[in-house]
Amino acid sequence: MTFSTHMVVATAVALPVLHNPAAAFAVGLASHYVVDAIPHWDWPLKSLEKKPEEGHFASTVNFSFGAISIDLLRIAIDTSMGLVALGVVYLIAGHAWSLIALAAAAFGGILPDGLQFLFFATRARSRVLEYHQRFHDAIHTDNKIPHTEYVRGVLLQAPVFLISLAVLLFAV
Amino acid sequence: MSHVTFRAGYYLHLTLANTCVRRYTGITMSEQLDVKTWIFWMIAAAIVAGLIMWWAREMFVLETDLPIFGN
Numbered sequence: 001m002t003f004s005t006h007m008v009v010a011t012a013v014a015l016p017v018l019h020n021p022a023a024a025f026a027v028g029l030a031s032h033y034v035v036d037a038i039p040h041w042d043w044p045l046k047s048l049e050k051k052p053e054e055g056h057f058a059s060t061v062n063f064s065f066g067a068i069s070i071d072l073l074r075i076a077i078d079t080s081m082g083l084v085a086l087g088v089v090y091l092i093a094g095h096a097w098s099l100i101a102l103a104a105a106a107f108g109g110i111l112p113d114g115l116q117f118l119f120f121a122t123r124a125r126s127r128v129l130e131y132h133q134r135f136h137d138a139i140h141t142d143n144k145i146p147h148t149e150y151v152r153g154v155l156l157q158a159p160v161f162l163i164s165l166a167v168l169l170f171a172v
Numbered sequence: 173m174s175h176v177t178f179r180a181g182y183y184l185h186l187t188l189a190n191t192c193v194r195r196y197t198g199i200t201m202s203e204q205l206d207v208k209t210w211i212f213w214m215i216a217a218a219i220v221a222g223l224i225m226w227w228a229r230e231m232f233v234l235e236t237d238l239p240i241f242g243n
Contacts, residue, residue, distance in 0.1 A: 012221075016233055017228045023232040027225075030224055039213055141213065
């Protein structure tokens with residue numbers, strides 16, 4: 001799922017512990033794997049391409065200035081959408097929440113994708129990251145909506161985002 | 173304790189995904205995504221997310237904490 005969705009879902013699942021940064025982080029992290037089991041769409045990375053047909057964990061990297069710039073821009077836009085949504089929710093309903101815990105939950109929600117990137121982007125692959133990658137792949141849906149079908153992808157991801165926002169706004 | 177919980181959750185998820193789903197619903201991972209499949213996974217994820225929320229509340233929310241989530 002996109003970063004913004006993961007951030008909002010992580011915060012929603014961590015709602016009961018949004019006063020405890022460590023617990024919020026752990027719950028946010030766990031939520032990542034849960035929602036990745038739902039068939040979904042992701043925007044593609046320009047700098048990294050997985051090649052499952054060429055072997056398990058096979059990938060090619062392209063760390064050109066253009067590819068990195070486009071990826072960073074997409075990450076910034078995606079993350080900003082999550083931050084704006086969480087900011088609005090915090091202002092409306094977050095009077096009892098710790099901002100650090102909220103940030104920890106959101107960070108935990110997107111960390112597995114960062115670890116995944118680290119695993120695929122490094123040549124000397126860490127065993128810890130490999131174990132994580134196997135765990136991530138085992139849970140991650142194989143029903144991935146093709147990158148080009150972004151309208152369908154966004155439409156199917158919007159309910160996850162909106163339901164999580166509703167939980168944050170109305171479940172307190 | 174947390175390690176045991178983690179392992180239990182991991183295997184429970186794998187069991188659900190790899191055995192129950194394929195055997196009893198006929199849904200396979202390589203199938204073209206349809207709405208039924210998507211709804212199934214949405215509900216499954218919501219249930220697991222709810223269980224995590226309940227577990228987190230039981231584990232980390234003390235009676236002295238601020239009133240939140242019906243506590």
